[in-house]
Amino acid sequence: MVHVFPLNDEYKASFSKMFGEYYRELGCDDDCGHLIDEYILPDLLAGLIKADVLESDGKVCGFVIWQRDDIENDWNMKEGWGDVREIYVAPDERGKGLGKFLLYTAEMKLRESGTNRAYCLPPPAAEGFFGACGYAPNGEYCHDLDCPVFVKEDLTNHCKGPSK
Numbered sequence: 001m002v003h004v005f006p007l008n009d010e011y012k013a014s015f016s017k018m019f020g021e022y023y024r025e026l027g028c029d030d031d032c033g034h035l036i037d038e039y040i041l042p043d044l045l046a047g048l049i050k051a052d053v054l055e056s057d058g059k060v061c062g063f064v065i066w067q068r069d070d071i072e073n074d075w076n077m078k079e080g081w082g083d084v085r086e087i088y089v090a091p092d093e094r095g096k097g098l099g100k101f102l103l104y105t106a107e108m109k110l111r112e113s114g115t116n117r118a119y120c121l122p123p124p125a126a127e128g129f130f131g132a133c134g135y136a137p138n139g140e141y142c143h144d145l146d147c148p149v150f151v152k153e154d155l156t157n158h159c160k161g162p163s164k
Contacts, residue, residue: 004101016032049067049085050066052066052105078117087099107155118135137150
């Protein structure tokens, strides 16, 4: 059975471990504990971002961090749009549709928050995944993260096909 639910105190340690794995996979050298304690958790508590955890067959194996861009948020690239900031599924759980399930859940919650458009700033290895889920480069470029901006104009258009 698959469950996606908001990050809570019970799952903070599992989330922190996965976030570290995610950042290592991206090749980032940042201190993940510092990022979580100084940025992610305070922004979560302030309601600026949302984080959902994925559990499959009793095993915590993924997360998604998302927000609706707002002027009060320091990271506000596209006012009123949804931003899928981070998404991760443990390597041994990939290829089962769990990432698409996580993304669909975030998109559903973004629609509930009043937006029907979203964007992401995917690393090259994730561009195929987001493309399979209806996101496409729109010609914009994020110089801070050195990557193209991918947009999805209609969040009712769900993921299709393989995400290789």
